[in-house]
Amino acid sequence: MPQNPYLNVLFMAAAAVVFIIACCYGLGSLARWIGKLRGASLKKQENTFAGYFFAAPWIVGFLIFVIVPMAFSLYWSFTDYRVTSREPATWIGLDNYTQLLFNDDNFRASLVNTLYLTVIGLPLQMAAALVLAVLLNQKMRGERFFRMAFYLPVVLGFNTAVLLCWRLMLNTGTGIINQIIRSVTTAVPALGYINRGLIHVQEIVTAFFLGLNTGKFNLLNKVIEAGLPEANRVPLWVQSPLWTKMSVILLMVWGCGSMMLIFLAGLNNIPKELHEAAEVDGASGWQRFWKVSFPLLTPYVFYNLVVGMIAALQIFEPVFVLYRDNQPLVSSTISMVYYLWQKSFSHFEIGYGSAISWVILVIILIITVIQFKLQDRWVTYDIY
Amino acid sequence: MKRYWPIIKGILLYFFLTAASVLMSFPLFWMISSSLKTLEETNSPGIVWVPKHIAWDAYIGIFQNYDFLRSYFNSVFYVSLALVGTLLSIAAVSYAFSRVEWPGRNFVFFLMLATMMIPPQALIVPQYVFFNKLDWIGTFNPIVIPGYFAGGAAMVFLLRQSMAQIPKEMDESAFVDGADHIQIWWQIIMPLVKAPLATVATFLFVGFWNSLLTPLMYLQTIDLYTLPVYVTTLYNINNTVQPWPTIMTAAVLTTVPLLVVFFFAQRFILESVVISGLKG
Numbered sequence: 212m213p214q215n216p217y218l219n220v221l222f223m224a225a226a227a228v229v230f231i232i233a234c235c236y237g238l239g240s241l242a243r244w245i246g247k248l249r250g251a252s253l254k255k256q257e258n259t260f261a262g263y264f265f266a267a268p269w270i271v272g273f274l275i276f277v278i279v280p281m282a283f284s285l286y287w288s289f290t291d292y293r294v295t296s297r298e299p300a301t302w303i304g305l306d307n308y309t310q311l312l313f314n315d316d317n318f319r320a321s322l323v324n325t326l327y328l329t330v331i332g333l334p335l336q337m338a339a340a341l342v343l344a345v346l347l348n349q350k351m352r353g354e355r356f357f358r359m360a361f362y363l364p365v366v367l368g369f370n371t372a373v374l375l376c377w378r379l380m381l382n383t384g385t386g387i388i389n390q391i392i393r394s395v396t397t398a399v400p401a402l403g404y405i406n407r408g409l410i411h412v413q414e415i416v417t418a419f420f421l422g423l424n425t426g427k428f429n430l431l432n433k434v435i436e437a438g439l440p441e442a443n444r445v446p447l448w449v450q451s452p453l454w455t456k457m458s459v460i461l462l463m464v465w466g467c468g469s470m471m472l473i474f475l476a477g478l479n480n481i482p483k484e485l486h487e488a489a490e491v492d493g494a495s496g497w498q499r500f501w502k503v504s505f506p507l508l509t510p511y512v513f514y515n516l517v518v519g520m521i522a523a524l525q526i527f528e529p530v531f532v533l534y535r536d537n538q539p540l541v542s543s544t545i546s547m548v549y550y551l552w553q554k555s556f557s558h559f560e561i562g563y564g565s566a567i568s569w570v571i572l573v574i575i576l577i578i579t580v581i582q583f584k585l586q587d588r589w590v591t592y593d594i595y
Numbered sequence: 596m597k598r599y600w601p602i603i604k605g606i607l608l609y610f611f612l613t614a615a616s617v618l619m620s621f622p623l624f625w626m627i628s629s630s631l632k633t634l635e636e637t638n639s640p641g642i643v644w645v646p647k648h649i650a651w652d653a654y655i656g657i658f659q660n661y662d663f664l665r666s667y668f669n670s671v672f673y674v675s676l677a678l679v680g681t682l683l684s685i686a687a688v689s690y691a692f693s694r695v696e697w698p699g700r701n702f703v704f705f706l707m708l709a710t711m712m713i714p715p716q717a718l719i720v721p722q723y724v725f726f727n728k729l730d731w732i733g734t735f736n737p738i739v740i741p742g743y744f745a746g747g748a749a750m751v752f753l754l755r756q757s758m759a760q761i762p763k764e765m766d767e768s769a770f771v772d773g774a775d776h777i778q779i780w781w782q783i784i785m786p787l788v789k790a791p792l793a794t795v796a797t798f799l800f801v802g803f804w805n806s807l808l809t810p811l812m813y814l815q816t817i818d819l820y821t822l823p824v825y826v827t828t829l830y831n832i833n834n835t836v837q838p839w840p841t842i843m844t845a846a847v848l849t850t851v852p853l854l855v856v857f858f859f860a861q862r863f864i865l866e867s868v869v870i871s872g873l874k875g
Contacts, residue, residue, distance in 0.1 A: 220735035261776040262697025268684040272744020280721035360616035366857045370805040371823040372846035376626040568717040
């Protein structure tokens with residue numbers, strides 16, 4: 212095995228290709244042989260060989276990288292296993308799970324924080340996507356340019372370099388966002404009141420969620436007692452526990468481009484005649500949107516909701532880049548996946564980490580199933 | 596008044612759209628602008644939209660920073676290696692799911708779609724232990740090799756949808772001429788799905804280029820760091836003053852390949868996301 216890391220990976224990649232091709236032939240021949248035993252026609256045997264031959268990379272990968280790891284992690288989740296120590300895993304039954312679900316304040320915090328991102332962030336993200344899609348759907352010149360501009364953040368996405376740029380912009384004192392807020396609110400006093408109102412509402416909501424973390428609502432009382440913030444207040448984006456999650460939500464809203472594309476596809480699929488008929492009947496633009504477009508868009512809303520929720524439950528990069536190592540802020544902002552990473556790879560508690568990953572998996576499955584169950588109540592599929 | 600309404604509406608529409616695009620692209624502008632500022636300007640209490648004098652210091656500095664250049668090379672190297680293998684295996688698997696009738700196809704396809712529900716993070720812990728057993732920690736292997744096994748069910752789905760739309764007669768006539776499946780896949784089907792392949796390649800590229808979690812776990816030493824991992828080390832919470840111009844210069848150089856790829860591929864992406872995303 213070559214020591215040079217570049218040659219090493221080239222060598223392994225070549226080995227992997229050879230291995231995969233061998234698997235292709237092996238699996239294909241095996242399937243053909245079984246087909247032959249079952250007395251399939253020659254043409255069918257040929258197709259069986261080809262099918263398994265071409266699908267083999269995925270089938271083998273699924274076994275090696277999904278099924279086997281999942282089985283092991285299920286086993287480890289019932290054990291005390293640390294990868295750094297030489298000791299083998301010791302069976303401890305449900306201890307990891309009871310510890311995790313009932314006694315682990317950090318996990319509880321990560322659960323509440325992720326809930327916050329899902330309950331408050333996701334609707335904001337979808338609303339932004341919908342507004343942009345409706346505006347773009349007016350079929351005017353330059354639509355392509357705007358569409359590109361709105362999709363760009365998705366590509367830049369959660370690249371750490373871009374996240375660091377956000378970190379710079381969100382600085383409380385000298386960050387550009389707060390500087391703009393400051394100059395706008397001093398110039399137009401009315402906007403100042405709106406700004407203070409929004410800050411107040413945001414802080415009350417977040418303080419409530421932080422209260423859920425610990426079970427004590429002191430902070431919430433304090434925020435409410437303090438009343439409307441003073442005139443020169445600005446959001447304390449990446450500085451105060453009351454704002455850390457809002458900063459992540461800001462990033463989510465910024466990256467709403469892929470949801471927007473889905474909505475745009477939905478709007479394009481709505482038959483023109485429906486709008487024309489509604490217009491003849493004297494419906495205003497507002498009514499036409501809510502009574503005609505929106506019901507027909509519900510399958511797309513549903514799709515975005517399912518995909519968006521899975522994504523929101525898996526947030527990692529923004530938390531890592533913005534708040535890593537910042538102890539006072541960590542509990543107000545850690546997401547479930549960040550906690551998983553921290554436990555498994557900073558503390559190397561593999562057994563406990565496995566339990567966390569199974570809990571995340573089960574949460575995602577439950578939420579997705581509930582969404583599919585509830586969809587009959589509000590999603591309209593009639594027209595399609 | 597009524598006569599002018601369409602014009603007013605048009606002006607309002609453009610106003611909102613322009614404002615939204617400015618907001619959406621603002622981080623990009625700010626990144627470039629900050630990379631050309633001096634340290635004082637990035638920390639100034641007043642708004643500095645564009646630097647007074649363009650300061651190239653950070654760019655000169657970063658091109659002499661050996662760690663940065665090496666992590667850039669590492670990123671390019673690993674992304675190209677992973678991209679080729681992943682794209683080819685995805686194309687092969689999509690062929691099996693779209694052009695061949697074989698027993699068990701529907702079941703395997705369903706399994707593949709079901710894996711999309713599994714968060715990748717649920718697998719990282721056991722995979723880490725597995726790669727540790729193979730002695731692959733501290734090498735590029737764990738971030739390159741798994742892709743070779745058709746990693747990415749969503750991408751297979753996207754490509755399968757496009758391959759399934761090609762008329763069946765295409766391969767039947769080739770069969771008559773004595774071609775086998777491998778020839779048909781490579782010589783007939785692949786050239787017909789160039790645009791979807793470009794889309795998949797773009798998505799894969801963006802995914803690999805931005806990837807943080809797995810490189811962070813497996814690379815371990817600074818000489819193997821890829822860009823996203825290296826860039827985070829520039830920002831250190833313990834610094835009293837962050838070297839913002841340098842960080843933003845690194846950020847600009849990191850995003851350039853993304854912008855270039857997006858610029859050339861946006862035509863494909865914007866269309867095929869919509870086609871395959873829902874109308875499956």
